[in-house]
Amino acid sequence: MDLSRRTFIKFAGAAGAAGLAAKPARAEASALRTVNTPAVLVDTTRCVGCRGCEAACGESNLLPPPAQPGSDAVFSTPRRTDPSTYTVVNRAAASSKEGDVRYVKRQCMHCLDPACASACLAKALEKTAAGPVVYHKERCLGCRYCMVACQFDVPKFDFDSPAPYIHKCTFCAERQAQGLQPACASVCPTGALQFGHREELLEEARTRIYQNAGKYVHQVYGEFEAGGTSWLYITDVPFDKLGFRTDLGPTSPPELTRTALAAVPFVLTLWPPLLMGLYTFSKRRAEASKSGEKEAHHD
């Protein structure tokens, strides 16, 4: 997707207009957006597919160890995250040339205005002020609306359990609260994962793109996608080749439902008087026709 200045202005304008319509919700979301939220910059040109991040994630989140450690066979088909795997590194062919491959780590994108959190009717998924999108398991009904709402197919469900939960990357919220980096970023040996503040990482990403003329695709994935995410990606091959959805657009998903939710007070305040009016009208008409009949009888 190419993001011209015009699209950006349009996006900013739309966000402003929506802000007028739904003030409290918008204020909350935009506050999150302007806060210099924690983020990770993923430079796919630097990733060598060592999967150290997978191992660190499993260890930190008390998950089983990653599949086929040390084996190259694990890359033969792209993997997805699941209830016991919060992050995966996949391999994608960058061109038809043999061995010309890129590795891409996938996990929850920790959107700035996440679909999952706005989908959840019980606030089991929540965008915290600190940045990470966290899951409160004790509130979850298991409705799986978060799964279908997420554009990145991130929340995963214990389909095998009679008392299932949702599972996804936590952005190591607890580690972050202690001033530590997320486990995955802390072990990356090549600097492919860089933890920091979102604004600074965006600067860093742009700097890399501009200083390496012709190397990178001129896009920071996650800067605008689905309203912006805390995980940002840069790459030297088109994003769709790496398995990213490039059709998401800059609107944050909750924005799409805000007009529908804004209709609630209108229905509740306008329907009753309108219906009472109709009721009175129909009653009068019935009485009038009744007395009309009577008069007709008298004649």
Add this chain to the structure above:
Amino acid sequence: MTDTTLDRGGFDVRSFIRDKIFLGMSLGEYFRSLLTPGNAVFALILIVGVPIIVYRFAFGIGASSHLTQMNPWGIWIGLDVMSGVALAAGGFTVATAVYVLGLKEYHPIVRPAVLTGFLGYLFVVIGLCADLGRPWKLPVPMAYSFGTGSVMFEVGWCVCLYLIVLALEFSPAAFEWLGLRKAREWAIRMTLALTILGLCLSTLHQSSLGALFLMMPHRLHPLWYSGFVPIFFFVSAIIAGLSMVIVESGLSHRVFKDQVDPKDHGKLDKLTLGLARGAAVVLFAYFFLKLQGLVDSGRFDLLLTPYGYWFLFEMLGFILIPSFLYAIAVRRQNATLARWVAGWTVLGIVVNRLNLSVIAFNWNAPERYVPGFMEIMISVTIITIGIMTFRWIVNRMPVLREDPSYPQH
């Protein structure tokens, strides 16, 4: 037999059970009366279905369905919830017509429509419990953790409140059955307020079921994705309600012939054609609303794809043609035709809800979802129990007939 124990002063449990539950028969007679071919079919469904429901709760959703991480929603959402709620819309549609708009001639079908609505919603909630991973957590969003920014929160609250409203709207019939005059009077006094509240809640949750999909342009086929989806859902719910009332009243008059007041026998055709007239108009309007959605999306290019043909089939086969057929039925005063069209329209609404939530949903995902046998069987079993409950109530309470000892309200 009808002058119950209550009139004789003391309360006799045995004769209460005999009169009110066993229809005045002894236990043996009652069970013998249940031995019919229809009940054999019901019994077969329950014998297969109930153990599967137990299996679902013992071993989880994965073991009993074809739902996956890529396709987490299936027919439990598409059929039991999405279609169920639409088809239960007859309650608010007919109640509004009779109590607000003053169309008194439809009074004989208010109670069956409200009962269909109440049981429809009740079994939607029961079906939902099969789909929810942790149904025992249902009180969470109702009592202390309010996800007010969620459309699902609105759906949940409206459905819960509307279920209570429908129970109260139906309660006069239950009170008449139990001989509780005072309670019945109170319930009747609330009718207008309940009807208005019911319409408010129906407007909100029928449309917000559609609004659930607003957040999923990435998942829903562009021909079905539209910013107008909430409006489509509300308008088509009215169609579903009217058509379902036609189907249900037609079947009821056949199945429960002895229940219907003989003086009402001739009335049904006229009422059916009146409802058909309404359905024809709303269907026609719905067709143009959908057309606006198509123009708005601007995706005419997709019409000449397999999904496009299916979309066109829905637009013409399930909306435009039934609209004309309804009109023809009204014009020729052909209630039988209206009933067939109503059945077809009901099917069309189910197809529409399945299109949104299953067929055109995840259309671009690498794996397709096809419901499994156990999944279908759980839905069929829940629907069957719903029908059996409807029959149980109609056979006992004044639903299709009026209780002569109570004045009409």
